[in-house]
Every structure is written in structure tokens, then in C-alpha cells.
Amino acid sequence: MFQFIKLFLISAGIFLIFDIFWLIFAYNNLYKNHIGHLIGDFNIIPAVLFYIIYISALTFFVIMPSIDKQSIYYVIMAGAFFGLVCYSTYDLTNLASIKNWSLTVTIIDIIWGTFVTSTTATLVYLLVEKFGGK
Structure with a gap:
């Protein structure tokens, strides 16, 4: 459980930094x-709930299995x-x-979501690989 919380917090920090700049x-x-x-x-409440749910799922379904597989x-x-x-589900x-x-918003937002999610997961993976933490 501690591993999940640690990965969640690192992921949340990275994702939020990217997403704040994107939203601005x-x-x-x-x-x-x-x-x-x-x-x-x-x-604010639905926004916070989205981030908690999304980052939890990213941590559980992508980051933790990636660390177990040791595969960039x-x-x-x-x-x-x-x-x-x-x-894509949302847009x-x-x-x-x-x-x-807007079709334009749909396309750009899907590209953004694909990029920011992959980048966040990859950065977390690389941090864990570099500094240990499994």
C-alpha cells in the first residue's frame, strides 16, 4: 500500500504540473x-475527484505493472x-x-491526454528506476 501511495503522489505531482500549464x-x-x-x-470538487480517480487508475493499471515488468x-x-x-471516452x-x-477540441484533447498520460507514467517509471523504490 505504501508503494501505491508513493507512486500516486509522484504521479499526481508530475501530472498536475503538466496539466496546469496545459490548461493555462x-x-x-x-x-x-x-x-x-x-x-x-x-x-473544484469534481476536478479534485477526477485527479484522484485518474491518477489512482494510472498508478494501478499502468505504473505498477510497468515497474513489475521492468519495461520502459x-x-x-x-x-x-x-x-x-x-x-477518447470523455471527448x-x-x-x-x-x-x-468542437471536433477540434476533441482531436487536440485526445492527443494531449495520450501524451500527458504516457509522459507522466514514463517519468514516474524512470524516477523509480533511477532512485529505487520497488
Whole structure:
């Protein structure tokens, strides 16, 4: 359990740093321009719940198995696939069900989710490999 918590905290820190910079950049340059009519007031509780659930799943389904397998290839590919599945679920559901949802946002957001998830998992894996911690 301690290993999971440690990996979760490292993953959360890395993911949040990337995602904060992304959201700062993408808010005005992407989201506001393409789906600004859908944006409401920010609600912190669902955001925190998303990060807890997402990072927990990333840790459990990608990072821990990658460490067990001792495979950089696995962590890169599994992280990318996990990000692709999760972000596609959200964005394609929105594209299918929300009037005037942006195809551009869908494509860019799926690419971002695939990248940030794989990168986060890979960085955590490399940190564990370099500093031990299994």
C-alpha cells in the first residue's frame, strides 16, 4: 500500500504540473475559442475527484505493472493507450451528445491526454528506476 501511495503522489505531482500549464495555455487558445459558450463557473470538487480517480487508475493499471515488468516500452505504450482510452471516452461522448461540441477540441484533447498520460507514467517509471523504490 505504501508503494501505491508513493507512486500516486509522484504521479499526481508530475501530472498536475503538466496539466496546469496545459490548461493555462489551452483555456484561451483552445477551449474558450471553441467551446466557450459551454464553459461555466469552475467547480473544484469534481476536478479534485477526477485527479484522484485518474491518477489512482494510472498508478494501478499502468505504473505498477510497468515497474513489475521492468519495461520502459510497456510503460510508454500502456500509458499512451490508457490516456487515449480515457480522453477518447470523455471527448467522443461529448462530441456525440453535446450540441456544438468542437471536433477540434476533441482531436487536440485526445492527443494531449495520450501524451500527458504516457509522459507522466514514463517519468514516474524512470524516477523509480533511477532512485529505487520497488
